[in-house]
Amino acid sequence: MDSQQVKLWESRCIEEAPPACNAACPVHLDVRGMAELIAKGDIKAAYALFCRFIPFPGIIGHLCDHPCETACRRSEAGEAIRIHELERMLSASCMEPPPLRRGRAVEKKRVAVVGGGLSGLTVAADLIVKGHHVVVYETKPELFSRLRSLTALPSSAIEADLLRFENTGIEFLCNRKPDIAMLAEEFDAVYLGIGPQPMPVLAGLVKLTNDDRIQAAPLTLASSHAKIFAGGSHRYDGNYSPIASLYDGRSAALSIERVLQGASLTANRENQGSQPTRLYVNIARHAPLSAIQPATPAQGYTLAEAQREAARCFPCHCLECVKVCPYLEHYGAYPKRYIREIYNNETIVMGARKSNRMIDSCTLCGLCAEVCPEQLGMGEVCLSARQGMVEKGRMPISHHDFALRDLEFSRSEAFAFASHQPGHTESAAVFYPGCQLAGSSPEHVEKIYAHLCQKIEGGVGLMLGCCGAPAQWAARTDLFNATRAEFHSAWSALGKPTIISACSSCYRMFTDHYANVAVEALWTTLERIGLPDHALLKSHPLAIHDPCTTRHETAVHQSIRRLAAQCGVDLIELDGPERTSCCGFGGLAAFANPTVADKIIDQRIAQSTADYLTYCAMCRDNFARRGKNSVHILDLLYPSKNALPRSDPGFSARQESRGRLKKRLQRDLWGKDLHESLPEIDIIISAEVHADLEKKLILLDDIRQTLLHAERSGEKLLDKKNGHMIACHRPLRITYWVEYTVEKNSYLVHRAYSHRMELEMVP
Amino acid sequence: MSSIPPPSSQKEDFLCIKCEQALVLRKVNASYLGSSFQVDLLCCPSCGFVYVPEALALGKMLQVEQALEDK
Numbered sequence: 001m002d003s004q005q006v007k008l009w010e011s012r013c014i015e016e017a018p019p020a021c022n023a024a025c026p027v028h029l030d031v032r033g034m035a036e037l038i039a040k041g042d043i044k045a046a047y048a049l050f051c052r053f054i055p056f057p058g059i060i061g062h063l064c065d066h067p068c069e070t071a072c073r074r075s076e077a078g079e080a081i082r083i084h085e086l087e088r089m090l091s092a093s094c095m096e097p098p099p100l101r102r103g104r105a106v107e108k109k110r111v112a113v114v115g116g117g118l119s120g121l122t123v124a125a126d127l128i129v130k131g132h133h134v135v136v137y138e139t140k141p142e143l144f145s146r147l148r149s150l151t152a153l154p155s156s157a158i159e160a161d162l163l164r165f166e167n168t169g170i171e172f173l174c175n176r177k178p179d180i181a182m183l184a185e186e187f188d189a190v191y192l193g194i195g196p197q198p199m200p201v202l203a204g205l206v207k208l209t210n211d212d213r214i215q216a217a218p219l220t221l222a223s224s225h226a227k228i229f230a231g232g233s234h235r236y237d238g239n240y241s242p243i244a245s246l247y248d249g250r251s252a253a254l255s256i257e258r259v260l261q262g263a264s265l266t267a268n269r270e271n272q273g274s275q276p277t278r279l280y281v282n283i284a285r286h287a288p289l290s291a292i293q294p295a296t297p298a299q300g301y302t303l304a305e306a307q308r309e310a311a312r313c314f315p316c317h318c319l320e321c322v323k324v325c326p327y328l329e330h331y332g333a334y335p336k337r338y339i340r341e342i343y344n345n346e347t348i349v350m351g352a353r354k355s356n357r358m359i360d361s362c363t364l365c366g367l368c369a370e371v372c373p374e375q376l377g378m379g380e381v382c383l384s385a386r387q388g389m390v391e392k393g394r395m396p397i398s399h400h401d402f403a404l405r406d407l408e409f410s411r412s413e414a415f416a417f418a419s420h421q422p423g424h425t426e427s428a429a430v431f432y433p434g435c436q437l438a439g440s441s442p443e444h445v446e447k448i449y450a451h452l453c454q455k456i457e458g459g460v461g462l463m464l465g466c467c468g469a470p471a472q473w474a475a476r477t478d479l480f481n482a483t484r485a486e487f488h489s490a491w492s493a494l495g496k497p498t499i500i501s502a503c504s505s506c507y508r509m510f511t512d513h514y515a516n517v518a519v520e521a522l523w524t525t526l527e528r529i530g531l532p533d534h535a536l537l538k539s540h541p542l543a544i545h546d547p548c549t550t551r552h553e554t555a556v557h558q559s560i561r562r563l564a565a566q567c568g569v570d571l572i573e574l575d576g577p578e579r580t581s582c583c584g585f586g587g588l589a590a591f592a593n594p595t596v597a598d599k600i601i602d603q604r605i606a607q608s609t610a611d612y613l614t615y616c617a618m619c620r621d622n623f624a625r626r627g628k629n630s631v632h633i634l635d636l637l638y639p640s641k642n643a644l645p646r647s648d649p650g651f652s653a654r655q656e657s658r659g660r661l662k663k664r665l666q667r668d669l670w671g672k673d674l675h676e677s678l679p680e681i682d683i684i685i686s687a688e689v690h691a692d693l694e695k696k697l698i699l700l701d702d703i704r705q706t707l708l709h710a711e712r713s714g715e716k717l718l719d720k721k722n723g724h725m726i727a728c729h730r731p732l733r734i735t736y737w738v739e740y741t742v743e744k745n746s747y748l749v750h751r752a753y754s755h756r757m758e759l760e761m762v763p
Numbered sequence: 764m765s766s767i768p769p770p771s772s773q774k775e776d777f778l779c780i781k782c783e784q785a786l787v788l789r790k791v792n793a794s795y796l797g798s799s800f801q802v803d804l805l806c807c808p809s810c811g812f813v814y815v816p817e818a819l820a821l822g823k824m825l826q827v828e829q830a831l832e833d834k
Contacts, residue, residue, distance in 0.1 A: 352830065356832070715812060716781070717777050717778060717779060717786070717814060718777065719777055725780075726814070737820065753821055754820065757794065757824055758793070760791065761789050761790070762792055762801065
């Protein structure tokens with residue numbers, strides 16, 4: 001993975017952008033965190049959090065001009081959270097802020113602060129915790145003298161806040177009017193928080209504005225004198241804002257600290273101060289709620305009222321993708337974190353690659369990009385990571401082995417096939433049913449092929465094989481290229497006719513990865529040539545599930561809907577085709593992580609109580625496997641006399657059906673007489689054992705080979721407890737175990753399992 | 764894997780059909796992806812057929828396989 005690309009992806013996930021309240025607050029108080037703690041009733045923790053950001057919680061708790069509330073997104077669904085009232089409740093109910101602790105500076109410097117107001121004392125507080133020596137000069141007899149006249153602020157709140165300075169070693173010199181030029185010589189840095197009045201006397205020392213105020217750079221509060229910084233109400237000409245003064249103090253303290261350390265004054269300060277935020281919040285998800293009114297407004301919120309008010313906070317998060325994708329939800333974080341974990345997984349030198357399975361659990365369906373305000377798709381990230389894993393030989397074999405062996409089967413003589421229509425030497429088009437439809441409902445393939453041959457002039461060829469989707473999803477470029485080359489060679493031999501594709505995954509592969517291959521979805525073809533004669537004319541309402549691989553194929557969506565209408569189906573839309581989700585098969589997620597894949601299916605099938613209609617064989621079979629009555633559109637075109645819903649055939653039956661379909665077509669249409677190559681043995685498997693084998697990805701053919709091996713070699717065990725025979729066979733990379741009994745001429749399979757590890761008795 | 768010794772009651776329960784011998788506990792070399800280690804499992808003392816019960820294959824053995832794949 002390219003580290004620049006990784007950074008770009010990370011930057012597109014906005015979940016870590018601050019909530020609007022936090023961004024609007026000049027000192028970026030974690031309002032969301034505070035509200036969450038209050039809502040939980042953890043007032044102590046909420047107050048501790050407040051005090052971490054705000055050196056004078058009593059004063060700010062009573063006086064803050066709360067720009068956060070103007071920004072609060074709750075105002076778009078009801079009223080803004082009364083954040084200031086929450087703070088007031090905190091400072092009123094917890095009057096003892098924790099003392100400030102003097103830090104230990106590597107190089108202790110001396111800083112003079114002139115002015116004992118909010119900005120000056122914030123500089124003092126921030127620099128004392130850094131361990132510097134701070135002397136505060138105040139012309140009046142008391143600190144915070146200006147605030148003491150305000151009726152909204154009880155003097156007890158001021159005293160409680162000032163207690164934070166006890167034992168910090170700050171020198172407070174009240175009733176002093178120091179010579180600032182001398183301070184600048186004597187101290188390493190000087191902060192001037194001298195109130196709103198003009199200071200023409202400083203003209204010789206620092207540059208002044210036209211109205212005789214100290215010129216201070218807005219970001220750093222640096223004056224023209226290298227050691228002197230200025231801020232607070234001196235900058236604000238009458239518009240007094242307590243939180244702005246506090247912010248000035250914080251900003252100046254940071255500048256002074258940087259000057260003292262010889263660091264850049266301006267670097268990395270872009271997020272400082274009141275800001276807009278990139279965080280997206282889907283307000284429509286939240287019902288409007290009015291603010292909680294305190295029973296006694298003059299007293300402010302009680303604890304219980306504050307809890308209810310805080311509980312109105314959404315809280316602001318994006319997480320749009322996480323909300324729609326059980327895979328993204330499963331791992332407990334969000335794309336920005338996942339991308340970092342995935343990158344670390346690739347670059348780790350020692351230790352386990354803990355994100356391998358997470359990377360392989362994405363269905364690559366594209367829904368996350370669809371709902372993301374920045375169109376960030378985790379599929380792209382995961383596929384890129386998979387490529388890296390394959391290239392470095394780090395892809396866990398077991399994740400994709402089964403699916404890739406299934407692909408090998410479809411590429412092999414057992415299934416692959418290409419021919420012109422019988423009696424034709426050219427093909428106007430070629431039907432490509434895809435391996436999964438051929439496995440799930442081979443009879444549909446035969447019927448629809450006959451229909452195409454009947455309706456389309458100039459010959460319709462047939463191609464059976466694999467489009468390479470599993471190889472592409474597994475990032476096996478070598479295998480994908482080989483599969484594609486085989487296709488090209490067979491297709492070229494047919495004269496490169498237009499492909500009529502019955503599988504949405506094949507359609508996707510042809511469209512995205514096969515240059516110069518013209519492809520049409522079977523459904524648009526059918527609309528053009530007409531439906532078969534016995535199509536259904538009336539059905540009960542069905543909810544339409546569009547396969548994720550057709551997400552943006554509007555023409556396909558429309559054709560399907562019109563075909564369904566012709567079959568008399570009242571369709572129920574779920575979230576619409578562009579917001580469709582995967583059935584778990586995409587990206588081979590079901591093989592790497594069946595738990596997550598099942599969660600994805602279960603979420604999808606719970607969206608409507610109606611039976612589902614789809615046009616992907618894997619979607620249909622997966623829904624059926626998880627207990628949803630589901631029909632393929634071909635079930636409507638060729639209605640079954642059997643009233644029972646079609647169950648999931650499973651991997652074994654799909655693979656065997658594919659092989660049998662090819663033989664049947666060759667025999668019936670092309671007149672080839674083919675004999676069975678495998679000696680048949682009669683195997684009996686209960687439905688329960690069959691379901692277990694499907695979960696374990698053990699095919700009936702694996703069972704057959706294992707039994708044949710045991711019978712031929714005589715290598716088998718007897719379990720004397722129950723009289724079961726135990727057979728074992730390792731054809732290639734996997735050892736299969738089958739426990740069975742022989743009844744008459746049949747093999748009754750009790751259970752089977754497998755492992756990859758090789759075992760050998762030490763001689 | 765060595766932390767799951769086969770229960771001793773199993774010892775006499777399994778018979779190698781080919782050799783007509785009861786399986787006995789023996790040291791077995793287990794290997795996967797270039798890593799290997801030794802473990803005690805039931806084997807035919809004559810032909811060396813190693814028996815892996817399902818609980819072991821799907822339990823500890825699977826865990827070790829997956830850990831080695833992620834190494």
